[in-house]
Amino acid sequence: MEKLWGTSIKLYGDSNTALFYCEAESRSFCSYHVHEDKSNTFTVVEGSLFILSDDGSTRLEAGETHTVEPGIRHCFSTCGGARFYEFYSSATVCRDEDIKRWGKGGRVQ
Numbered sequence: 387m388e389k390l391w392g393t394s395i396k397l398y399g400d401s402n403t404a405l406f407y408c409e410a411e412s413r414s415f416c417s418y419h420v421h422e423d424k425s426n427t428f429t430v431v432e433g434s435l436f437i438l439s440d441d442g443s444t445r446l447e448a449g450e451t452h453t454v455e456p457g458i459r460h461c462f463s464t465c466g467g468a469r470f471y472e473f474y475s476s477a478t479v480c481r482d483e484d485i486k487r488w489g490k491g492g493r494v495q
Contacts, residue, residue, distance in 0.1 A: 389416070389491065390414075390416075390490060390491045390492040390493070391410050391411060391414035391415060391416050391491040391492060391493065392408065392409045392410040392411045392414055392467075393408065393409050394406050394407075394408045394472070395407045395408075399480070400480070401479050401480060402475065402476050402477075402478075402479065402480050403473070403474060403475050403476070403480055404473070404474040404480050405471060405472070405473050405474075406471065406472040406473075406474075407469075407470075407471055408468075408469070408470050408471070408472055409467075409468075409469050410433075410435070410462070410464045410467060410468045410469075410470070411464075411467055411493055412464065412465065412466050412467040412493075413464070413465060413493055413494040414463065414464055414467075414491070414492065414493045414494070415461060415462065415463035415464075415491050415492065415493075415494070416461050416462050416463075416491035417461060417487045417488065417489050417490050417491045418438075418459060418460070418461040418487070418488040418489055419459065419460065419461065419485050419486060419487040419488065420457060420458065420459045420460070420485070420486050421454075421456055421457075421474070421484050421485055422456060422457065422484045422485075422486070423456055423476045423477075423478050423479070423480075423481065423484045424456055424474045424475060424476035424480055424481075424484060425453055425454065425455050425456055425474065425475050425476075426453070426454045426460070426472060426473075426474055427451060427452070427453040427454075427472070427473040427474075427475070428446060428451065428452050428453075428454075428462065428470055428471070428472055429450070429451045429470060429471045429473070430446045430447060430448050430449065430450055430451075430468055430469070430470045431448060431468075431469040431470055431471065432448050432468065432469040433448070433464060433466055433467050433468035433469060433470075434446060434447050434448075434464065434465070434466065434468060435462050435463075435464050435468045435470055436462060436463045436464065436465075437452050437454065437460060437461075437462050438460060438461050438462070438463070439454055439458050439459060439460035439461075440458050440459050440460070441454075441458055446470075456476075459488075461491075
């Protein structure tokens with residue numbers, strides 16, 4: 387699926403989990419958002435990814451992982467591009483509708 391910041395491909399999904407492979411373009415970012423019911427785990431394969439959240443900021447390099455728990459507002463950005471996996475997990479049902487967004491993602495010109 388094309389996103390304003392790059393691409394996201396769903397590799398797996400069931401009622402409680404979902405796994406996506408993502409490629410973020412250089413100088414891109416996603417919208418600031420929150421998942422009410424599911425955790426959001428990022429694992430970087432190549433490049434670096436910055437996770438900004440209500441809990442602070444984290445820089446991830448290839449091979450590193452970071453989890454944002456449900457109810458924590460967050461977004462990601464990258465300067466030089468990144469390839470990464472996003473894993474969602476929910477104790478209830480993993481619903482696409484559990485997201486609330488502030489603004490839009492995109493690319494810095």
